[in-house]
Amino acid sequence: MNSLLSLLSLEPVRLLLYLVGICAFVGFNAAYLVLAERKIAGRMQRRPGPNEAGLGGWMQPFADVGKLFAKQIMIPPGVDVLLYCLAPLMVMAPPLICLVAVPFGDTLVARDLNLGLLLVFSLGSVNVMALLFAGWASRNKYSIISAARVVSQNVAYEIPMLLVVLTILMTTGTMNLNEIVRQQAGWFWHWNVFRGVWTLANPLMPVTFVIFFICMLAETNRAPFDMAEAESELVAGAFTEYGGMGFGVFFMAEYTNIVVGCSLAAVLFLGGWQSPIGVLSGPVWGPLWFLAKLYALIFTVMWVRWTFPRTQFYGLLNLSWKILIPISLFTLLLSGALLTLTHLR
Amino acid sequence: MPGAECQVPNDGSVTGAAGVPQSTIRDPQSTIPQETFVLNLGPQHPAAHGVLRVLMTMDGEWITRAEPVIGYIHRMHEKMGENRTWAKFLPNTSRIDYLSAMHYTHAFVGAVERGAKIEVPPRAEYLRVITSELNRIASHMVWWGALLSDLGGLTPFLYAFDDRELILDLLEGLCGARLTYCYYRFGGVCNDADDDFLRGCRQFVRHMPARLKLYHDLVTGNIILRKRLEGIGPISAEMCRKYGATGPVIRGAGVAYDVRRVEPYSIYPQFDFEIPTFPQGDSMARYLVRMAEMEQSLRIIDQALDKIPAGPVMGKVPRVLRLPPGDYCYAVEAARGRFLVRIVSDGKDVPYRVRLRTPSFSNLSLFEEASRGMILPDALAMMGTLDLVIPDIDR
Amino acid sequence: MNPTLEQLCEQFGRLVGPAPAASAAPAAPPAPGPVQRTDHAAKGYDLDVSVAPLQVVMAAEILDRSGFGLDAVTGVDWLAQGQMEVVYDYFHPTTPLRVAVRTRVPRAQPEVPTITAIFPGANWHERETHDFFGLVFTGHPNLKPLLLPEDATFHPLRKDYQS
Numbered sequence: 001m002n003s004l005l006s007l008l009s010l011e012p013v014r015l016l017l018y019l020v021g022i023c024a025f026v027g028f029n030a031a032y033l034v035l036a037e038r039k040i041a042g043r044m045q046r047r048p049g050p051n052e053a054g055l056g057g058w059m060q061p062f063a064d065v066g067k068l069f070a071k072q073i074m075i076p077p078g079v080d081v082l083l084y085c086l087a088p089l090m091v092m093a094p095p096l097i098c099l100v101a102v103p104f105g106d107t108l109v110a111r112d113l114n115l116g117l118l119l120v121f122s123l124g125s126v127n128v129m130a131l132l133f134a135g136w137a138s139r140n141k142y143s144i145i146s147a148a149r150v151v152s153q154n155v156a157y158e159i160p161m162l163l164v165v166l167t168i169l170m171t172t173g174t175m176n177l178n179e180i181v182r183q184q185a186g187w188f189w190h191w192n193v194f195r196g197v198w199t200l201a202n203p204l205m206p207v208t209f210v211i212f213f214i215c216m217l218a219e220t221n222r223a224p225f226d227m228a229e230a231e232s233e234l235v236a237g238a239f240t241e242y243g244g245m246g247f248g249v250f251f252m253a254e255y256t257n258i259v260v261g262c263s264l265a266a267v268l269f270l271g272g273w274q275s276p277i278g279v280l281s282g283p284v285w286g287p288l289w290f291l292a293k294l295y296a297l298i299f300t301v302m303w304v305r306w307t308f309p310r311t312q313f314y315g316l317l318n319l320s321w322k323i324l325i326p327i328s329l330f331t332l333l334l335s336g337a338l339l340t341l342t343h344l345r
Numbered sequence: 346m347p348g349a350e351c352q353v354p355n356d357g358s359v360t361g362a363a364g365v366p367q368s369t370i371r372d373p374q375s376t377i378p379q380e381t382f383v384l385n386l387g388p389q390h391p392a393a394h395g396v397l398r399v400l401m402t403m404d405g406e407w408i409t410r411a412e413p414v415i416g417y418i419h420r421m422h423e424k425m426g427e428n429r430t431w432a433k434f435l436p437n438t439s440r441i442d443y444l445s446a447m448h449y450t451h452a453f454v455g456a457v458e459r460g461a462k463i464e465v466p467p468r469a470e471y472l473r474v475i476t477s478e479l480n481r482i483a484s485h486m487v488w489w490g491a492l493l494s495d496l497g498g499l500t501p502f503l504y505a506f507d508d509r510e511l512i513l514d515l516l517e518g519l520c521g522a523r524l525t526y527c528y529y530r531f532g533g534v535c536n537d538a539d540d541d542f543l544r545g546c547r548q549f550v551r552h553m554p555a556r557l558k559l560y561h562d563l564v565t566g567n568i569i570l571r572k573r574l575e576g577i578g579p580i581s582a583e584m585c586r587k588y589g590a591t592g593p594v595i596r597g598a599g600v601a602y603d604v605r606r607v608e609p610y611s612i613y614p615q616f617d618f619e620i621p622t623f624p625q626g627d628s629m630a631r632y633l634v635r636m637a638e639m640e641q642s643l644r645i646i647d648q649a650l651d652k653i654p655a656g657p658v659m660g661k662v663p664r665v666l667r668l669p670p671g672d673y674c675y676a677v678e679a680a681r682g683r684f685l686v687r688i689v690s691d692g693k694d695v696p697y698r699v700r701l702r703t704p705s706f707s708n709l710s711l712f713e714e715a716s717r718g719m720i721l722p723d724a725l726a727m728m729g730t731l732d733l734v735i736p737d738i739d740r
Numbered sequence: 741m742n743p744t745l746e747q748l749c750e751q752f753g754r755l756v757g758p759a760p761a762a763s764a765a766p767a768a769p770p771a772p773g774p775v776q777r778t779d780h781a782a783k784g785y786d787l788d789v790s791v792a793p794l795q796v797v798m799a800a801e802i803l804d805r806s807g808f809g810l811d812a813v814t815g816v817d818w819l820a821q822g823q824m825e826v827v828y829d830y831f832h833p834t835t836p837l838r839v840a841v842r843t844r845v846p847r848a849q850p851e852v853p854t855i856t857a858i859f860p861g862a863n864w865h866e867r868e869t870h871d872f873f874g875l876v877f878t879g880h881p882n883l884k885p886l887l888l889p890e891d892a893t894f895h896p897l898r899k900d901y902q903s
Contacts, residue, residue: 416889588809591831607833672827672840673784702811710861714860
């Protein structure tokens with residue numbers, strides 16, 4: 001027993017366990033978030049959603065995964081083989097790595113990185129390249145149009161996202177995600193989204209949160225910003241030529257990106273693993289609060305998808321360049337000015 | 346993608362409606378060199394309402410030329426008309442445009458009644474009006490759901506179908522079919538309506554206005570939808586006249602042309618209803634025309650339910666129907682526009698020629714000219730508001 | 741300004757010329773003139789104009805100037821008489837007037853000038869009529885098959901068509 005515990009305290013073993021845990025978490029989420037989306041979509045559309053496989057449809061992900069595995073992975077003739085095979089890998093790896101830095105609980109973090117925020121946002125851009133590779137390599141006009149749209153959309157929305165994150169960075173003073181969460185201890189008004197208001201570090205913090213949420217929707221290509229895979233126009237967009245598990249990987253990556261985005265929103269704005277009422281915190285309650293916030297945000301993401309139609313892509317870009325960037329620049333400057341004036345960190 | 350240089354003649358007949366974002370329509374004769382490629386919105390596509398192929402020559406996201414290619418579901422109803430007796434052609438009429446089948450049967454039945462001078466009893470006329478207007482509402486519900494699906498809002502489709510189920514249940518109880526009713530016969534209708542049907546219609550008329558208000562609140566006012574439809578796809582009244590486009594397309598361009606009012610048929614002159622017209626000529630105008638038409642249809646059904654008399658539902662029709670030689674026309678306002686049947690008879694019991702002039706055919710023929718220089722999503726939004734049913738185009 | 745039936749009759753009368761003289765046989769009914777008013781309730785249109793094939797374009801111009809829109813182009817194959825007939829239906833958006841313009845061509849040489857320059861909507865109607873009957877609309881910019889397959893050489897609505 002003692003030897004087992006001493007084995008577990010070894011850093012490589014601990015990391016390995018965390019990596020396995022992250023992969024399991026991602027896998028479970030990818031499978032069951034798909035089901036959740038279909039059930040939520042069904043309920044919003046006054047129908048039950050998948051309810052055949054298993055009791056109430058809970059075995060549906062197994063059916064889906066089984067189907068995807070059973071399909072033959074075909075490489076269509078004429079595609080750029082290297083990029084075609086590289087794209088699914090490139091789209092799946094970054095979110096997995098980002099989850100290494102995200103704190104699920106006070107000590108439940110794979111690596112307490114001092115530059116956690118930087119890691120997450122630098123890897124977030126790799127998603128764009130992966131979709132560009134997929135669209136280009138597919139040698140299909142629909143895919144190329146979709147890839148072009150994805151690049152212009154994601155580049156446009158990264159800018160307000162980073163400006164918003166800079167604002168948070170100025171108010172918190174650290175890039176360590178766990179440290180940011182620890183600073184939000186207390187009740188729910190100590191969370192960053194409210195704290196900025198009454199400490200006058202950034203009175204427009206709720207606006208900043210909304211901008212972050214919108215940018216997160218756009219970065220993960222979720223409706224109403226799903227120009228990339230606008231199914232009624234471009235069939236499946238960049239993924240048209242992928243079948244079977246190749247397509248499955250893109251799908252998993254999309255949901256993993258949503259998980260990463262919502263975890264970030266929870267960590268940066270909503271207090272991460274902190275309890276909203278001051279009590280009920282601890283090594284067990286912390287992860288539960290974090291998961292509750294995470295899934296509430298994911299539900300909102302899905303809710304938005306099934307409610308709104310799609311914008312035109314120039315409307316989308318106008319929103320980013322003409323509205324979100326000016327507002328986020330303004331909040332950044334306002335925040336900087338106020339912090340200087342009040343001599344807070 | 347390298348492609349041949351493509352110069353498209355601009356005959357300048359697209360007059361922009363007020364508020365068209367000029368940045369979204371590109372001048373095909375601009376001096377910026379264009380590298381175009383050909384994109385095939387193929388017969389199998391989630392946005393093509395049926396088997397329609399649009400061959401698009403595109404410059405990036407802008408369309409330089411969009412040529413619809415039709416004929417993928419051409420069943421040659423006009424030839425079938427020459428091979429069957431007058432009565433045996435009736436089921437064909439339902440299948441031309443299956444979403445507003447009642448109107449199409451009405452036109453054919455009306456043309457034959459005109460030729461053979463058959464009288465239709467009043468109760469049958471009222472039943473025809475009630476069922477036609479119910480069919481119009483059902484068809485517009487499908488249009489609404491499909492348009493919003495095209496634009497990416499997948500939820501309203503299910504809500505629309507909820508209401509449509511009520512109509513389909515009523516009509517199934519009346520004539521046994523949910524979609525391709527063959528309810529009208531020469532001289533009247535085939536089945537009398539019982540009290541259940543009339544009561545169900547009343548309930549529906551009372552239930553529907555709240556639902557329409559829900560749709561307006563949730564969907565029509567949505568900022569994203571408004572940005573997708575306002576100022577998009579301008580079609581002027583002159584263009585409609587030149588191409589023969591009718592129905593909500595011409596009413597959305599400011600011309601109050603409705604066959605029920607301008608060339609009245611059946612007992613429509615007895616009803617008090619408005620012809621909703623919006624002058625802007627853009628996709629939003631066509632959208633609002635159809636939404637308002639549903640309300641007017643409810644008004645007509647309400648009045649018809651009040652006034653429907655008792656009596657027979659079939660007039661006197663000879664056993665073997667032969668029409669005097671000559672040609673006869675009958676036009677109705679179908680859900681998509683003006684549907685005209687022109688029959689040529691040579692005195693036999695089989696028609697000599699049946700010509701079906703369908704509204705979607707003319708409505709789609711202006712797509713090539715109207716979509717020049719537009720951006721792809723806008724062209725698809727415009728196509729959605731044209732409300733095309735491909736079997737209607739191909740027959 | 742809405743056109744009236746009298747104005748149209750007068751304009752068409754000038755186009756087609758005087759009606760032919762009544763036939764000599766006393767029992768025969770008077771031959772119908774080329775410009776005829778018809779009963780809308782009985783036939784579905786108000787004015788029936790018969791023109792020579794080459795006058796089809798001018799008839800379309802008269803109706804375009806009066807604000808009519810093109811409704812349909814119908815072909816009819818009169819096999820027994822060795823002729824093909826083309827009927828152009830026109831509707832007006834604000835008045836209840838409906839006009840039918842008809843012309844006949846010999847089956848051996850079925851050529852009619854196109855009215856696409858005046859009514860662009862005729863483009864598709866004429867292509868369809870060409871598909872079904874083999875009528876050639878001279879001057880048409882694009883007389884390819886519309887509803888039939890691109891390589892079709894048959895014309896199904898002809899009365900002597902054997903499938």
